[in-house]
Amino acid sequence: MTxxxxxxxxQLEEDRALRVKAGDQTLIVLRHNGQVRAYQAGCPHAGAPLEEGAICEDRLICPWHKAAFALNDGEVTEPPALASLKRYPAQVRGDYLWVDDQPAHAxxxxxxxxxxxxIVVGAGAAGxxxxxxxxxxxxxxQLLWIDPEADPAYDRTALSKFVIAGQQTPAQVPALLDDEVLAWPNLRRVRGNVSGLDAVNKHITLADGQQLTYDAAxxxxxxxxxxxxxxxxxxxxSFVLRSRDDAARVLEQARNSRRAVIIGDSFIGLEAASALRQLGLEVQVVSRHETPLxxxxxxxxxxxxxxxxEQNGVVFHTATEPASLEGHERVEAVMLTNGERLAADLVLFGTGVTPATHLAQGxxxxxxxxxxxxxxxRAAPGLWxxxxxVNFPLAGHPLRIEHWRVAQQQACLAAENMLGAQREYSDVPFFWSLQHGKTLEVLGHGRAWNAIELTGDADGMNFVALLCVDEQVESVVACGHRALLAMLSQRMKRPLSRGEALALIHS
Incomplete structure (x- = not known):
């Protein structure tokens, strides 16, 4: 220890992180409420430089994916990071801040x-x-973790952004959990499918007939x-994209294809269009909507x-839908309801998901x-x-949100409630999308906005858009303003007026 x-x-400004070196360690140091602390510099989730994030509501927020950490001890408080920050002993002596190059014991x-x-059923983001x-x-x-995949718990968001673009192999997709969690003696991983759930008697039955009893699931x-x-x-x-195996099959086909058709202008469809253009394919998108999303x-x-x-070569076919896929031994074309025929070597469906609620009988x-x-x-006594x-209440409205980070937020809260807490979900949804090198961030959930306040240049992909119900901000959509969105991810846990939001944007 040195x-x-x-x-x-x-150099130590209040509530401003500073990147420093302590021997071989790259750290951030910050002063908050007069106390100086030192933490690892990279977010545990994907290594984002935390000094580029924001400090708000006694939290340090990651600039990239909005993981949040308590300023006083580095404890993770919001995903997608699933581990806390390493803290390094620090003290001011004379005119300098001295930091140990070995982390303190948590x-x-x-x-x-x-x-x-x-029992936890499912090993995606939420599980x-x-x-x-x-x-x-x-x-x-004892914690039983059930999933049919041989190697679960990986970052699915990389599949449509990086894997099918050829930037990562399926094997390079980051794992969600570190070795310490996976080696936890209390954890037993069970590979298999669940065929039945008895929520009254708290039994789960596997496809092989094995019956498991739980106290909480x-x-x-x-x-x-x-x-x-x-x-x-x-x-x-023709493909859907959900798993690492799906992505491997899409990539293999893409490398032997010239023309791709994407059905649907969802976020995953648009990300796939961007990724396949990077591989050099001709890409056409079929959508009922004139403009996406x-x-x-x-x-x-x-x-x-x-x-x-369109500037990146994608062709849109709007106000129409696929009528059929044609081909002898494999897909050769997509026929549209307007009579057009689109030649295709690869078709990817980005047409949403159906809730996997086959276990929820009764x-x-x-x-x-x-x-x-x-x-x-909670869905039933002892069952979350x-x-x-799921369909859950948020701000008095029933919602179903297909966001990766929302699933993680909910899972962390449900885990606390399984242990006896009585918490209610009231977090701010967030997701991000990478398209043609531009990162689009969406914060909140605009249910029925009736006004938009746009600051910046939308065509130049450098903007902040406030989606409002009258003067109340419901959602923020932005490109090129990561630190602002990091701060708002905490601030929007309380009602935010259009005027205050604009003041924050221009501050």
Missing amino acids: EHAVAHVD PLPAPQGAGRTF SAAVASLHRQGFAG LLATGGVPQRPAIPGAQLPG ARQVGHPVSRALRRLH LPLGDDHSLIVDSGL AVGDM
Whole structure:
């Protein structure tokens, strides 16, 4: 253990992180409420430089994906990071800040839940977040983690952004959990499919007939990608994109293709269009909408997104739908309802998912077959559910949100409630999308906005758009303003007026 003088005290501004070196360690140091602290410089999730983030509401927020950490001790408080920051001993002596180059030992949580059996079904973003949360909270019982994939718990967001663009191999997709969690003695991973759930008697049955009894269980089964009910939708060369294996198949086909057709202008469809253009394919997008995602991002941003894609060679076919896929042994063309025929070597469906609620027999379901949960994400006594599969109340409105980080937020909260907490979900949804080198960020959930306040240049992809209901900000859509969105990810947990938001944008 060696101390290093890393900064002069005059460099330590209140609530502003400073990147420094302590021997071989790259750290950030910051002063908050008069106390100076030192933490690892990169976010545990994807290595984002934390000094470029924001400090708000006693939190340090990652600039890239809005993970949040408590300023006083570095404890992770919001995903997608699932581990806390390493803290390094620091003290001011004379005119300099001295920092040890070895991290302080993190205190162990008090054990809780000894003798109980918890089950988590699903090992995507939500299931992984729940396991990590239970580990951080000191769960001392037995945790069974069930999923059919051989190597689950990976970052699915990389599939449409990087893998099918050829920038990452499927094997290079980052894992969600570190080795410490995966080696946790209380954790037993069970590979298999769940065939039945008895929520009254708290039994889960596996496809091989094995029956498991639980004290508390979490369903995190996500959604099932949809293929439209049209002739030829199952032809070889047509794909959905959900898993690492799906991405590997799409990439293999793309490398042997010249022409791709994307069905649907969803975020995953647009990301796939961008990725396949990077591989050099001719890409056409089929959509019912004149411009993509107008309801989610507002018309000015929607128009700018279409222009961005067209400037990069993507061709749109709008106000139409696929009527059929044609081909002899594999897909050769997409026939549209307007009579057009689009030649294709590869077809990718970006047409949404169906909630994977096949286990929820006898539990209340919504019209879209999502599982209805309460504000604490409880579906039945001792049973919680989160993510794409659930309909949950937010600010008094029933919602189903297919956002990766929302699923993680909910899973962390549900894990606390499984241990006896009584928390209610009231976090701010956030997601991001990478298209043709531009990062679009969306914060909040614009249910029924009636006004848009646009600051900046939408066509130049450097803007902030406020989607409002009258004078109340419901959602913020931005490109090129990561630190601002990081700050707003905490500030929007309370009502935010249009006037205050504009003041923050221009401050």
